[in-house]
Amino acid sequence: MMTNHSLRKQCNLLPGSLITGKWNKNPYRIQQELGYGANGIVYLAESNNGQVALKLSDDYSSISSEMNILKSFSKVQGHSLGPSFFEADDWLKNGRPIPFYVMEYIKGEGYSAFIEQKGDSWVGVLMLQLLSSLDELHKQGWAFGDLKPDNLIVTIPAYKIRCIDVGGTTLFGRSIKEFTEFFDRGYWGMGSRKADPQYDLFAVAMIIINSFYPKRFSKKGDGYKQLNEMIKQKKGLHPYSKVLDRAVKGQYQSADEMRHDLLGILNRQPEHKKVEAQSTFQGKKNNNSTSQTRSMRKKRKKKKRGLLETLILAIFVSILYVLYVYNQFL
Amino acid sequence: MNMKTGTLKQILLITDGCSNQGEDPAAMAALAREQGISVNVIGVMENDTIDEKGLQEIESIALSGGGISQIVYSKQLSHTVQMVTRKAMTQTIQGLVNKELQQILGNSTSMEDLPPDKRGEVMEVVDELGETSKLEVLVLVDTSASMKHKLPTVKDALLDLSLSMNARMGDNKFSVFVFPGKRKDVEKLLDWTPKLEVLTKIFPKLTTGGITPTGPAINEALGYFHKKRSLRGLLSHDDESFFEETV
Structure with missing residues (x-):
């Protein structure tokens, strides 16, 4: 530098x-x-x-x-x-x-420091946020360019991801002027340095990888093979491997598409399963409670109906009885 | 005048120390500048540092060549080569734009004297030209003995350079020369081409050693631009010479 x-x-x-x-x-x-x-x-x-x-x-x-x-x-x-x-x-x-x-002035914690403090489970969530913002930016015809943890800040207390250095932002179709090798598609031999949505999505994949390799690593030989190997070696990266692979290969048409896949993964991730399980449990509970009330209402209705039935029956029987007694008197 | 079709010409000198034969390289760089060719110099260090004399020479070549100099560890070479090339382009274009401004607004006006908003507008034009101009870079690689183990890194850096420049909208041409050559001071390795990928095959076969005739190498490189220019001069449009005259 x-x-x-x-x-x-x-x-x-x-x-x-x-x-x-x-x-x-x-x-x-x-x-x-x-x-x-x-x-x-x-x-x-x-x-x-x-x-x-x-x-x-x-x-x-x-x-x-x-x-x-x-x-x-x-x-x-x-x-x-x-x-x-x-x-x-x-x-x-x-x-x-x-x-x-x-x-x-954007007040908050640097991305890497934030992840170090709060744990890996934040990686996916923050990337979802980032991808939403990128999608918005891409729709305006711009690529962010120099996307890396050093340029990302998590605002506190909102926990919203923001960028502090926009110097690399480039119109689609033009050449990326500012980049950092580890996050650069060209450096890894995975494509050009022309600004397009896929350039940024590659960088997002590398940010996820960087989150599990805080010290980063340099390119040795075939870039794609090496990245694959590095993903395999970290357990924490396994759930992301499909999304990472597609992003690295430039197969996502939009940030929104990548976001959708990432969301799918986060909802299925084992660590999140507990949370998910809890929430679905809660959901089930809620469901139960609503169904309970529903059945109770039904029961009440049934009771009411039953009451009505017995009432009608009683009236009918008593009418019959009255008629019988009346007949007896006659 | 249509600046969009102009060609930016640069010599990129990659060396690790001091010249020891022939003309003063700074003087040859000044000669290049006179002909609208800027000279950029990258000094490659290993773990050692370049001595004071070498450092001074590198700075003075870039200074008199109207270019940019940068000392780097070989690990950072790739990133630096493309950055220096880009910065030098911007510097050249800005020089031209400043000249234009002076013609319009009077002699003492330069970009720095404008209010920031206007400066932003001028910069938009500079950025636009940087993206669309034609670029010719003649790479001059020092292959004296001490450079031997740095050559693979130099090769990677040049591939990276072509990756960066070819992402631009404007056309690029690169040629690569090494010095000292087998028989002459300088030897052509690669003729003008938009792609440097061929270097992967040529570079490993390079032999290193001998003297460091930096001055004569720059001089001969100039000749190579000359030939091209006179050839192109036959079919050139008027605006083509614009970048060459100024700076």
Whole structure:
């Protein structure tokens, strides 16, 4: 990974530093560093409207591209995968402008840390969420591109998966510019680096694999064979093996299709069986109780009917009796 | 003017140290730049580090060649080669766009002086051109003795490069040269082609050793672009020369 050392030297912003935009004049007080990578440093900052994430970079081109992507996301109604975009500006540091942009601060736990804490049973559920969001994004004609655990955050307390770095998002049919080898279809020899739905679905499969191989592994020889072997070696991955295989081979037409299969697996998974069993037990209980009430109602109805019957019978008999007595008197 | 049909020309130099014969490679890189060809350099390290002198040379070749330099461990070579190529493309296109801007808005204006929103719009154009432009990359691989065990990694990195670039909408052409050659300073391994897969067969047969004539190698590589250009010049459209003139 190429990290930006020159930017790091230039602006190692300490908590409390104040950044004011050259164009819009909005002030931001730096609270802490959230992370840094190839094209910049992201800080948590306090703005007039609350906490925001602020990304500084000295690379005009990459920061402008990212800004464009975030902006076009804001236009997509209901898109909730990435952070929403607030504004872009320049910070004058000793007379030299350093571009930055401001976006929503997504608070939560990193995907890998979350799984480590809460356990494997969350993997499938979170991927279901991710696939829903991806389906939405794909319908707009975009691929996410650089999909990996490092870019995923599980928000707390809602436990909803979100993405924090949208820099790799690419229009379908164009080339993926940002990727991470382990999650890249091209690296494993399973297809091109052209953006399409299957590119992202491959990455989702690799995120699932990565969840059981936290240290990841490098390619040796035939990519497909190796991935198959790695899936076989981890028991936790076995339930997913069919979905993983199809996703790795690019056989899913849409994120929704993969989601459907994953859902089917999660409902049948042994670990989940207990939960499922419990819930069906509960369901059965509920069923029982409803059937109970139903039968009770029936019984009540039967009772009522019985009562009516005896009543009619009694009246009939008493009428007969009255008639008999009447006859006797006559 | 139609920039979409322009061709971006790059030399990608992959080396692990200092040249020791012939012209100053930085001067040859400057010569390339004058002809609209940018020179990118990737320094491959093993566990050791490249010495200060080699490091300086790598930086100065890229600087005077209008390209990008990057030092990497051989493990990260694949990812870096495609990234450097891409970044250099963007840099070249941005240089062109800046020039255009200066013609329209006056001499002192560059992308940095624009408000962020306008900058975003300019970047959309740059991204579009990066996706659709034709690209020619002449790969120059140092095969001096110390590179021997790094060559399989270099091969993988070049395959990865063609994978990345061929995902673009624009056309690509690659050619591969090694230096030193058997008899000459530089030897052609692969003629202009859109696919580098052939390298899998050629690379294992490479012999390494001898001197490191980086300067003469760049110079000869230039000649190869020249020939192509003059040939194409016969049938070229006007806009084809656009990328070559500027930068």
